Amino acid sequence: MRIASFRNHSGETRTAVCLDGQLLDMGAAFERFLVERQGCDSVTALRIAEERMPGSMLALIRRGVEGSADLRVIDEYVRAIAEEPAAPSFSPSGRRIKYALEEVTLTAPVPQLHGCVFNMEYNYDSYRTVHDTVPPDDGKTAMFIMNPETIVGPGDDILWPNTATEVTSAVELGVIIGKEGKRIPREQALDYVFGYTIVNDLTGMSLVRGIGPGTRCFPKGFYFSRSMAMDTFEAAGPYVAMKDGLPDPQQLRAELRVNGAVVSMGNTADMRCSVARLIEFLSEDITLKPGDLVSTGAIGTAEFPPEAPVVVGDVVEAEIEQIGVLRNQVVAQR
Amino acid sequence: MKLASFRNHSDETRIGVLVKDRLVDLTAALERYLVDACGVSSDRAVEVANTRMPTSMLDLIRREEEGRADLDTVYSFLRTSDPDSLTPFSPGGSRIAYGLDEVQLLTPIPQLYRIFNIGNNSSVFSRTIATSSPEENYTCMFKKTPRSVVGPGGDIQWPITGNEVVTELELGVVIGKKCKGVSQEEALDCIFGYVVTQDLAVLDVLTNANWGPGETGLPATYYMDLCKTPDTFQPVGPFLVTKDEVADCQNLPMQLRVNGKLTIRGNTSDMRVPIRRQLEFLSADMTFLPGDLVVSGAMGSDEFPPIAPIAVGDEMEAEIEGLGVLKNRVVA
Numbered sequence: 001m002r003i004a005s006f007r008n009h010s011g012e013t014r015t016a017v018c019l020d021g022q023l024l025d026m027g028a029a030f031e032r033f034l035v036e037r038q039g040c041d042s043v044t045a046l047r048i049a050e051e052r053m054p055g056s057m058l059a060l061i062r063r064g065v066e067g068s069a070d071l072r073v074i075d076e077y078v079r080a081i082a083e084e085p086a087a088p089s090f091s092p093s094g095r096r097i098k099y100a101l102e103e104v105t106l107t108a109p110v111p112q113l114h115g116c117v118f119n120m121e122y123n124y125d126s127y128r129t130v131h132d133t134v135p136p137d138d139g140k141t142a143m144f145i146m147n148p149e150t151i152v153g154p155g156d157d158i159l160w161p162n163t164a165t166e167v168t169s170a171v172e173l174g175v176i177i178g179k180e181g182k183r184i185p186r187e188q189a190l191d192y193v194f195g196y197t198i199v200n201d202l203t204g205m206s207l208v209r210g211i212g213p214g215t216r217c218f219p220k221g222f223y224f225s226r227s228m229a230m231d232t233f234e235a236a237g238p239y240v241a242m243k244d245g246l247p248d249p250q251q252l253r254a255e256l257r258v259n260g261a262v263v264s265m266g267n268t269a270d271m272r273c274s275v276a277r278l279i280e281f282l283s284e285d286i287t288l289k290p291g292d293l294v295s296t297g298a299i300g301t302a303e304f305p306p307e308a309p310v311v312v313g314d315v316v317e318a319e320i321e322q323i324g325v326l327r328n329q330v331v332a333q334r
Numbered sequence: 335m336k337l338a339s340f341r342n343h344s345d346e347t348r349i350g351v352l353v354k355d356r357l358v359d360l361t362a363a364l365e366r367y368l369v370d371a372c373g374v375s376s377d378r379a380v381e382v383a384n385t386r387m388p389t390s391m392l393d394l395i396r397r398e399e400e401g402r403a404d405l406d407t408v409y410s411f412l413r414t415s416d417p418d419s420l421t422p423f424s425p426g427g428s429r430i431a432y433g434l435d436e437v438q439l440l441t442p443i444p445q446l447y448r449i450f451n452i453g454n455n456s457s458v459f460s461r462t463i464a465t466s467s468p469e470e471n472y473t474c475m476f477k478k479t480p481r482s483v484v485g486p487g488g489d490i491q492w493p494i495t496g497n498e499v500v501t502e503l504e505l506g507v508v509i510g511k512k513c514k515g516v517s518q519e520e521a522l523d524c525i526f527g528y529v530v531t532q533d534l535a536v537l538d539v540l541t542n543a544n545w546g547p548g549e550t551g552l553p554a555t556y557y558m559d560l561c562k563t564p565d566t567f568q569p570v571g572p573f574l575v576t577k578d579e580v581a582d583c584q585n586l587p588m589q590l591r592v593n594g595k596l597t598i599r600g601n602t603s604d605m606r607v608p609i610r611r612q613l614e615f616l617s618a619d620m621t622f623l624p625g626d627l628v629v630s631g632a633m634g635s636d637e638f639p640p641i642a643p644i645a646v647g648d649e650m651e652a653e654i655e656g657l658g659v660l661k662n663r664v665v666a
Contacts, residue, residue, distance in 0.1 A: 114447045114480070115447070115480065116479045116480065116481070121556075122556060136543075136556050136557075137543060140556075140557070141556070142555075142556035142557070142560075143556075143557070143559050143560045144476075144477070144559050145476075145477035145478065145479055145559050145563065146477075147448055147477075147620075148447075149448075149621070149623065150620075161618075161619040162515070162618050162619050163615070163618045163619050164619070182565075183494070204619070222453070222454065222468045222472075222473065222474030222555070223468075223472070223474060223475075224555065225474070225475050225476045225477060225558075225559065226474075226475045226615075226616070226620075229475070229477070229620050230619035230620055231514070231619060231620055231621050284493075284494055284495045285491075285493040285494060285495050285536070285563070285564030285565060286479060286481060286563055286564060286565060287481050287565055289481075
């Protein structure tokens with residue numbers, strides 16, 4: 001099942017199921033479901049739908065196990081509605097249910113995020129083709145905290161920065177946490193996942209290159225965090241692939257294309273630390289909460305390395321199988 | 335003004351201001367002001383006060399200039415009328431004034447979720463840690479999570495990922511307005527106020543890392559954010575002091591006492607990169623939002639160095655002139 005956040009014609013941000021090039025507003029569909037299949041009156045249906053199938057993705061994720069159960073119900077129901085004749089259907093309260101994808105704007109999957117965004121780096125051995133550096137310890141990888149506001153959605157502009165002269169882009173598997181936990185053992189880790197999405201992680205690489213010799217810390221190593229924290233330097237989306245439909249995140253092919261040409265390519269099978277291990281590793285001293293996003297590392301191979309350079313004008317497509325394609329364009333700042 | 339967030343006797347999170355030695359509930363005080371001084375009806379006063387003086391400190395700061403104006407109005411009202419002479423309850427039924435010991439102070443911005451930490455910002459720091467220096471006029475930034483924050487009196491939890499914990503004493507700068515591309519001249523205008531902070535780290539997560547030789551990078555910087563972000567590793571508080579009370583943020587003496595013993599002593603005058611330059615380079619490509627916390631760098635001296643080891647059971651008192659004393663205890 002794939003779900004997404006989108007902006008409707010009234011400018012509201014809503015949650016939807018994605019099916020065959022259509023978006024079905026989940027709250028609106030749930031209203032209709034309650035009236036048609038459960039005999040609710042329309043006023044009650046509206047109230048219940050707003051509570052159980054909220055327009056906020058974060059509120060939905062926080063509903064935990066009950067939310068997942070309702071999602072399964074709605075998944076079945078919308079498949080039936082999606083097959084109805086062409087006219088867009090409406091909920092009992094007059095909210096539109098069905099949209100063609102082109103009619104609305106998808107946003108980043110968790111737009112109301114105020115929690116944590118963890119960017120894991122050096123999680124594929126192919127990073128060695130880009131950075132001549134010793135590896136992280138076994139079972140560990142680099143981690144950077146990002147501001148949620150750095151994140152943009154599908155189709156949004158990536159702004160060329162003021163303080164960097166080289167920018168790179170990387171495709172990463174994003175993991176959205178569904179349940180609060182700390183000291184999560186890796187055997188249980190995937191129970192804490194809500195779903196998966198695609199992340200395009202950008203870096204102001206000129207701030208990071210040219211690290212000189214040193215004994216404990218290099219000057220350019222100091223600027224890693226800032227080089228990634230620039231406005232618009234992380235795109236997420238287009239959908240959340242629910243965990244049930246993606247039981248094994250460790251065998252997904254991924255590709256990054258710049259202006260149609262493949263520049264990076266790889267498979268999540270090559271993660272040094274698996275998704276489960278990353279959750280275990282992060283949660284040792286940090287509480288993970290529903291809605292947190294873990295971006296699991298720049299994907300690449302020796303032949304198609306991670307972290308490809310991009311310039312103003314480039315159209316970048318990050319694709320991961322079973323999830324979709326996240327497309328953004330690099331533009332000059334006005 | 336010294337502002338605070340606190341939990342009242344109904345367990346609600348409220349915002350307050352220190353007036354003499356009383357903590358005054360700002361929202362309740364604004365209700366009282368609207369009725370007493372403006373002749374507004376009680377119901378209307380409650381409604382207006384909840385919008386103009388929200389009980390979320392972050393939401394108040396987000397009101398930018400209008401929020402500051404309302405704060406000034408309420409504060410003047412409270413200074414001219416002794417809080418204890420006001421009717422104890424607001425039109426909405428909230429208590430107005432408390433003794434500081436009657437309520438639980440929370441971290442000043444409980445809703446804080448964006449934190450920018452400046453590192454390696456004094457020559458004594460470079461000497462203490464024996465690291466190469468960042469370029470002139472720049473320094474490193476790393477970040478903490480919202481769950482790193484702990485308030486006055488809150489316990490610091492010993493981590494499981496390492497055995498050596500260190501702390502640093504730093505001036506926290508709270509941003510007051512949305513801004514980007516800020517120049518050094520404009521920088522101080524973007525500040526809402528200041529707060530005492532400590533910056534803790536699990537040191538052996540860095541020192542035990544596979545250093546190895548290398549020309550271009552070392553593993554330990556891989557774990558910088560990780561070693562700094564265990565839950566509770568950023569005490570912030572006790573008050574958020576508005577900037578008008580701080581004449582010169584680059585001349586503030588500070589000290590950390592551990593179990594009563596002076597352990598760190600420094601002054602913000604030692605900053606290699608001053609706050610106005612920090613805000614300039616940080617905002618060059620990143621938009622600051624109201625309520626953001628910039629933790630401006632560990633200060634210290636050769637005699638009382640900027641990084642101090644701590645252990646379970648330690649009681650820490652972090653003090654910066656004019657900002658109050660932040661007390662925390664380290665627990666297992």
